[in-house]
Amino acid sequence: MIRLNGVTKIYKNNDTPAVNNLDLHITRGETCILVGPSGCGKTTTMKMINRLVTPTRGSILINGQDNQKMNPVELRQNIGYVIQEIGLFPHMTIADNVATVPREKKWPEKKIQNRVDELLHLVGLDPAEYRNRKPASLSGGQRQRVGVARALAADPDILLMDEPFGAVDPITRTHLQNQFIRLQEELKKTVVFVTHDIDEAIKMGDTIAVMRAGHLVQLDTPDQLLSEPKNDFVSALIGGNRAIKRLNLVKTREVIDSKPIQTLKPDSPVDTARELLITSQLPAVPVVDDNNRLIGVVHKHVLSALKDQADIADVLETDGCVVDTGATLGDALSTMLNYGERYVIIVDENYSPCGIISFTYLLELMKNDAA
Amino acid sequence: MFIYGVSDNSLIAYMAANSDKILQLSLEHCLLVVVAVLIAIAIGIALGILISYYDVLAPAILYVCQIIMTIPSLALFGLFLPLFGIGFKTGVFTLILYCLLPVVRNTYVGITEIDPAIIEAAHGMGMNEASIMSKIKLPLAWPIIMAGIRTAVVMVVGIAAIASVVGAGGLGVFIFRGISQWNINAVLVGAIFVSLLAIILDQILKWVEYRSQV
Structure with a gap:
């Protein structure tokens, strides 16, 4: 589905590459978590997929097509994008926020409104109550759910999520994570999920790509990552209490x-x-x-x-x-x-x-x- | 004519005697300001948008607008006299130049001060430049742009009083004739109605701003 071949990104005025010769393959319907300390290049990697960042070298294939040869606007309309809650448009109502991509795609207005209601239901917000409210009147967790609904609006195959649950309190975060896991079991999107929280990675991921200083350190399932960390860096990232962490691999x-x-x-x-x-x-x-x-x-x-x-x-x-x-x-x-x-x-x-x-x-x- | 032979010295009597003229010149003044501001809004917002994309141009353009503001209005009206001749056109053109700085600067600042995360979200979702400008940037910058427009209007209502020197009419007619004829009432009427006009136009814009935000 998504294949990165020797992708390198060197930012202007910076000698060390942010992402260095990265090979990564993400299969259809899989949730791949990019995890690592800040500055490890995980967000840059994600942004190269929807061309918010242009790679210096290497290529990214989406369904076998080089994304550099695709129209960036069309490419992005077919990739859902969730960022921290701040990404909602503050001057628009919740309904208009969710309707953003369908409007860009020029869907008929009736279809858009039905889709908005459907999505708000899907993320557990009552359309009658929330449709016409502004993002400022919602709680952090609710805003985040609107963010997910907005990304899903045009039913994209791929979902990019940049620390989507980073800005909410731990209880809300657990709740949002569980809701998203349920949603994903139903929708089977191909998800690229960036986080610095290894526990979140273990819980949410089908595969986890551990990154450090622009390199891919280990790409494995959460289970393998816990039982066979490749080196000291990965062990340190996982931290202690591995037995407790393994509990996150099993659903109730x-x-x-x-x-x-x-x-x-x-x-x-x-x-x-x-x-x-x-x-x-x-x-x-x-x-x-x-x-x-x-x-x-x-x-x-x-x-x-x-x-x-x-x-x-x-x-x-x-x-x-x-x-x-x-x-x-x-x-x-x-x-x-x-x-x-x-x-x-x-x-x-x-x-x-x-x-x-x-x-x-x-x-x-x-x-x-x-x- | 009308203003000359007033025997009663009171301001009220003067206003009553010249009510027709006051109304006519106020409307003329208003027209001068509204036409100038409308054109300045179109040019100013366009320029502001342009320099928000081409950051290198911003200091130069803002600087030019600022220099225009420092030229005494009397001199600027005089400068354009040979170009556009006596009358309305010279008045409007000069007033447009005075309006530019607040409109251009506020458009530019309003757009560039938007949280980059919001713009990136818009890009990331596949909105094109035109959509981002019309649906995200301009609506979010609108309160700041509106503040610039209000500044421009209030300022230009005052400057427009000078436009009567180049035959563009307006309430300046009262002021200049009053000065040349030692008629303090005429000067007062001009000044009072210029201020009133500024307040009224500003209140109208305040209402427009409020309405356009909801």
């Missing part, structure tokens, strides 16, 4: 049972709840409403002190320790630590509980890994 949905988990209703009798806790050996039971949406949890220690006539609704804790099926085990672990609990409830896209992961389970997993 891959480890939970397929059979539905047992839940309580707010009006369930206390007896049932006690029984459930004893048979399931779990520290807590999820409580759901009539649509099977999670509304809270009941803890074992609370229940044992409870009188038989009491209501489950009274002892319900709504601020639960929850992650979704797109999250990794690493996310699950950090959520547990944040809440100080020994379990985490997994919810699907409808917010229905579909599994519970316990701390002991994660410990076992890490122990086996280390061995």
Whole structure:
């Protein structure tokens, strides 16, 4: 899909090349992460793909065609581009921002408006509420989602993302990452993703290209990168706690049972709840409403002190320790630590509980890994 | 004629006696300013856009505009007299030159001060130069350009009072006749209505600016 052949970029007034004789092949539908310290040439590499930067030497083939021989405007219209939130046009509404590329491509206005609604839905923003708002009235995370929607507007095959989740707080970032992973599983775009955060790289990437001073140091899957770092630089970049980092390679949905988990209703009798806790050996039971949406949890220690006539609704804790099926085990672990609990409830896209992961389970997993 | 034989000395009486003339000369003054400013906006924004692309030209062009501003208006009107003859044309042409600096400079600054990340995002998404200019750069620079236009208008309403020397009419007629005939009321009427005109035009532009931002 994208092939870089001996690409070198030397900026004016600079002797050392920003990118030095880089060979890289990114296959269709793959998410390739360019990772490395600042100044390693990762952003320059990405910008050469959509010709924001012209290579000094070497060639870049996109679907077998040399991108230097393509019309730059057309080339870029067919490559989605996401940068940090600052790239939204502040004077335009959210709808107009998303409609940018379709308008340049002169789509009929009706089709554009439908597409805008579709995309806002896709990234989880209600069109009725957000269409006519300006970027300044959105939170950082919301702006970033608009950025993704804008890049996807004309349904490009390739997506270039330059530290797209860099400017948001850690919780929002995890959320955006998980949402993007889900989206990508559905859309199967060819993604080139630049980040300096190795954890993000391990979590998001099908392949990871570690760069240093313009050179490609190692190109591998996250798994291989963790188990066989090529040299000290890569090991240092990965850092310690490799067993914990490996947890980021597994999604929660891959480890939970397929059979539905047992839940309580707010009006369930206390007896049932006690029984459930004893048979399931779990520290807590999820409580759901009539649509099977999670509304809270009941803890074992609370229940044992409870009188038989009491209501489950009274002892319900709504601020639960929850992650979704797109999250990794690493996310699950950090959520547990944040809440100080020994379990985490997994919810699907409808917010229905579909599994519970316990701390002991994660410990076992890490122990086996280390061995 | 009208202004000469006024016996009552009060300013109000003078204004009442000359109300027709005041209205006529105010409209003339207004026309002079509006025509000059409109042409200056067209030329000024075009020049500002041009020098935003060719940075090397910017200091030279801005410098020339600045030098024009330092030439005393009376002299500049006089300089163009042989070229365009007595009347409206000389007045308008000179006023255009005075308008240029604020419009050109504010267009240039407005465009070049835009966050480069926004422009790069626009390029990266495959917008062509014309789209980027019309949909991104000019709208984002618009408040600054508008400020330049307002400066130009207020300034030129004052300078246009001198244009009556070259026969371009306007409220300067009151002022110059008042000076030559020791008629303080005539001078006052000229000055007051020039100021009023400046305030009114500025308020109209303020409204236009507000409306065009939403």
